[in-house]
Amino acid sequence: MKRTNDLSVAIMNFNNESNVGGLIRTANAAGLKEVVIVGRKKWNIGAATGAQSLTKIVRMPTTEEFLYYCKDGGYNLVSVEIGEDSSNIFYYSYPENPILVIGNEGTGVPLRILEASKGIVYIPQFGEVECLNAATSGSIAIYDWIRKNNALEEKYKIIISF
């Protein structure tokens, strides 16, 4: 059953087309309002498995246009990024009308976006790798929001309450 959840995700200039496709697929599975692709727009059709034609995709050629889009739409940016000013995602309370921003594989979330963000969250890591894959990070953050915003299906809510 299709349901739209009040959450958006933005992909900042990903280089890897499989990451774009994979995140569109997660966004669709999680019933997100939209995926905003900032900068490079190609995605891997195999990784998206058709989700690209079922999901609202908005294209913003530049960071400035993206920021204008967010301001105009009353979005609160929540950047998903490791950094000194980041909060642990598992203790974070999301603002209203959030848009999760996921950074480029090489350069991360641009400073301009971090400065405009209502919150910056990191996903705790315990091993040796420097960071998670971009699409994986986005997927974890999307489902963290789902869990905290009572957006689960009834049958799963019952399981969790035990």
Ligand SMILES: C[S@@+](CC[C@H](N)C(=O)[O-])C[C@H]1O[C@@H](n2cnc3c(N)ncnc32)[C@H](O)[C@@H]1O
């Ligand atoms: C492969 S990382 C790029 C890291 C980049 N080289 C840097 O130093 O900023 C790609 C994106 O995945 C997300 N990411 C990866 N690991 C993360 C973590 N542990 N917590 C939050 N975001 C993470 C961020 O959005 C990041 O911009």
